[in-house]
Amino acid sequence: MTGAEYDHVIVGAGSAGCVLAARLSEDPGVSVCLVEAGPADTHADIRVPLGAGRLFRTRLDWDYDTHDEPFLGGRRLYLPRGRVLGGSSSLNGMVYMRGHRSDYDGWGLPGWTFADLLPYFTRSEDNERGASSHHGAGGDLSVSDGRSGNPMSAAFVDAAVQAGHPAVGDFNAPDAAEGFGHYQLTQRGGRRCSNAEAFLRPALRRPNLTVETDVQVHRIIVEGGRARGVVGARLDDPFEARAEREVIVCAGAYNSPQLLMLSGIGPADDLAALGVPVVADHPMVGRGLQDHPSANLVFTHALPVSLLAAGGPEHVRRFEEEGAGPLTSNVPEAGGFVRARSALPVPDLQFHAAPLMLLDGGLAAPTHHAISFGPCVLGARSRGSVTLASADPTAKPRIRHDYYGDDDDLRTMVAGLRIALDIARQSALAPYTETPYLVPESESDADLREYARRRTQTLFHPAGTCAMGTVLDAELRVRGIDGLRVVDASVMPALVRGNTNAPVTAIAERAADLVRGVTAPAPPVRTGAGGAAGASRA
Numbered sequence: 001m002t003g004a005e006y007d008h009v010i011v012g013a014g015s016a017g018c019v020l021a022a023r024l025s026e027d028p029g030v031s032v033c034l035v036e037a038g039p040a041d042t043h044a045d046i047r048v049p050l051g052a053g054r055l056f057r058t059r060l061d062w063d064y065d066t067h068d069e070p071f072l073g074g075r076r077l078y079l080p081r082g083r084v085l086g087g088s089s090s091l092n093g094m095v096y097m098r099g100h101r102s103d104y105d106g107w108g109l110p111g112w113t114f115a116d117l118l119p120y121f122t123r124s125e126d127n128e129r130g131a132s133s134h135h136g137a138g139g140d141l142s143v144s145d146g147r148s149g150n151p152m153s154a155a156f157v158d159a160a161v162q163a164g165h166p167a168v169g170d171f172n173a174p175d176a177a178e179g180f181g182h183y184q185l186t187q188r189g190g191r192r193c194s195n196a197e198a199f200l201r202p203a204l205r206r207p208n209l210t211v212e213t214d215v216q217v218h219r220i221i222v223e224g225g226r227a228r229g230v231v232g233a234r235l236d237d238p239f240e241a242r243a244e245r246e247v248i249v250c251a252g253a254y255n256s257p258q259l260l261m262l263s264g265i266g267p268a269d270d271l272a273a274l275g276v277p278v279v280a281d282h283p284m285v286g287r288g289l290q291d292h293p294s295a296n297l298v299f300t301h302a303l304p305v306s307l308l309a310a311g312g313p314e315h316v317r318r319f320e321e322e323g324a325g326p327l328t329s330n331v332p333e334a335g336g337f338v339r340a341r342s343a344l345p346v347p348d349l350q351f352h353a354a355p356l357m358l359l360d361g362g363l364a365a366p367t368h369h370a371i372s373f374g375p376c377v378l379g380a381r382s383r384g385s386v387t388l389a390s391a392d393p394t395a396k397p398r399i400r401h402d403y404y405g406d407d408d409d410l411r412t413m414v415a416g417l418r419i420a421l422d423i424a425r426q427s428a429l430a431p432y433t434e435t436p437y438l439v440p441e442s443e444s445d446a447d448l449r450e451y452a453r454r455r456t457q458t459l460f461h462p463a464g465t466c467a468m469g470t471v472l473d474a475e476l477r478v479r480g481i482d483g484l485r486v487v488d489a490s491v492m493p494a495l496v497r498g499n500t501n502a503p504v505t506a507i508a509e510r511a512a513d514l515v516r517g518v519t520a521p522a523p524p525v526r527t528g529a530g531g532a533a534g535a536s537r538a
């Protein structure tokens with residue numbers, strides 16, 4: 001079959017894909033096709049922030065697991081990923097965090113220093129606190145203070161301050177590298193503001209933007225060394241879209257390398273072993289997988305203030321009428337950054353605190369009122385991989401994170417658990433830490449290491465599997481193939497020290513300018529609807 005022809009075909013309507021589709025279709029003379037494996041984002045639990053956990057292991061989730069993790073006693077960890085318009089931004093924890101400026105400066109790539117990216121962060125942003133030297137107002141992505149008002153989150157921050165850590169009012173301020181506070185969230189009026197809501201929805205009526213939902217791309221068409229389009233399927237119906245200018249892969253840190261490999265772009269020996277014809281030998285596709293391993297302490301208590309109690313008629317009324325109350329909770333409401341060793345120039349630990357019993361990576365239903373908090377390791381040295389388990393494009397890729405493959409990461413986690421236990425002992429948390437439910441046996445190195453191995457989960461920040469500098473050049477182009485870029489979390493050469501949605505959004509903002517040949521970012525503008533009802537099928 002021969003598919004419809006567009007200037008740009010974007011694979012994946014996740015955090016990055018929604019930004020690119022909106023920006024590239026601003027020019028009415030450019031046609032854009034955005035292809036998404038999942039459905040439209042109409043499910044009610046997407047808008048209600050506290051509902052996100054109910055989307056795990058549903059049809060809106062790719063529902064991945066790691067393979068046996070060798071340094072976690074062979075455990076398999078659940079790895080949720082959004083399969084819906086908005087991608088993972090439709091089910092994430094909504095923490096708005098950019099990472100440390102040295103992360104970007106350390107990439108050593110032209111155009112990607114923090115100073116280069118700051119105008120892209122602010123261009124996207126509509127911060128309810130208003131514009132400043134480092135924040136934007138009037139952009140597409142709403143950034144707000146939390147509205148859940150949970151007393152445990154406040155108590156956690158107070159306890160961290162009692163333990164000697166600085167208080168932070170704005171984690172994205174230039175001088176806020178360390179300390180504890182409440183996270184700002186990608187919410188609008190207490191509702192989730194996913195990247196689909198922020199960027200794509202206002203652009204949907206443009207006649208030059210076509211959105212194809214429920215279409216999984218199986219392969220990039222490469223002819224004569226140039227990407228020409230994609231093929232895939234909507235259920236059993238074959239799908240093809242041709243790209244006059246570029247194919248832009250935004251399928252996320254697990255699926256982008258999988259799609260490149262299915263298209264013959266990857267480690268030649270691995271591809272040949274599965275019978276995939278090799279188009280370009282790219283040994284680093286799927287390698288370099290990084291994440292933030294995380295482990296929580298859980299304390300139960302008798303006070304009926306945790307999110308276990310959320311959802312009664314009064315909470316529903318507050319959510320619907322005021323956009324406030326427990327249903328607006330993003331779960332990791334508060335947290336902070338710490339240097340485990342004072343000699344370090346930058347924090348190597350981030351903490352998240354949730355007014356909820358968090359068990360089994362969020363899969364197990366809470367049974368008691370509880371508070372859960374703990375560290376995740378930043379700047380981890382361990383590297384994992386995404387490889388093909390099969391040449392069947394509908395088969396799940398093989399994912400191995402190798403968390404703690406470098407023992408230094410485990411040492412950092414041990415230091416973080418000690419800091420968490422110290423915070424737990426402070427008087428501000430006393431009403432909530434009555435009964436230790438999940439805590440290490442003791443503070444000995446051996447017990448803390450064992451606890452980390454048994455309790456570590458993902459913080460959901462995979463990155464680095466199609467990295468700039470190896471797989472891609474500094475303009476996100478796949479080396480050796482014309483007309484093909486990758487734009488998503490996979491492009492980070494080193495994972496940033498913080499949550500990843502805002503960084504991916506800024507990367508996509510800059511990518512749009514690279515594709516358009518624009519050298520200086522324009523000031524913030526809301527994505528306009530413009531034009532008559534178009535060809536969108538979302």
Ligand SMILES: Cc1cc2nc3c(=O)[nH]c(=O)nc-3n(C[C@H](O)[C@H](O)[C@H](O)COP(=O)(O)OP(=O)(O)OC[C@H]3O[C@@H](n4cnc5c(N)ncnc54)[C@H](O)[C@@H]3O)c2cc1C
Nearest residue numbers: 012014015016037087088093094095217488489499500501
């Ligand atoms: C549970 C959870 C909580 C998180 N919490 C936070 C947080 O609080 N703050 C934060 O900053 N970050 C958070 N993150 C991480 C953040 O959401 C991600 O880093 C970010 O969304 C990644 O964007 P992306 O564009 O790389 O990929 P995604 O947003 O995952 O988008 C990839 C898209 O591509 C589609 N796709 C994949 N393969 C194909 C194919 N073959 N054909 C067609 N479409 C395809 C997918 O369905 C998806 O829509 C969280 C993530 C998760 C899963």
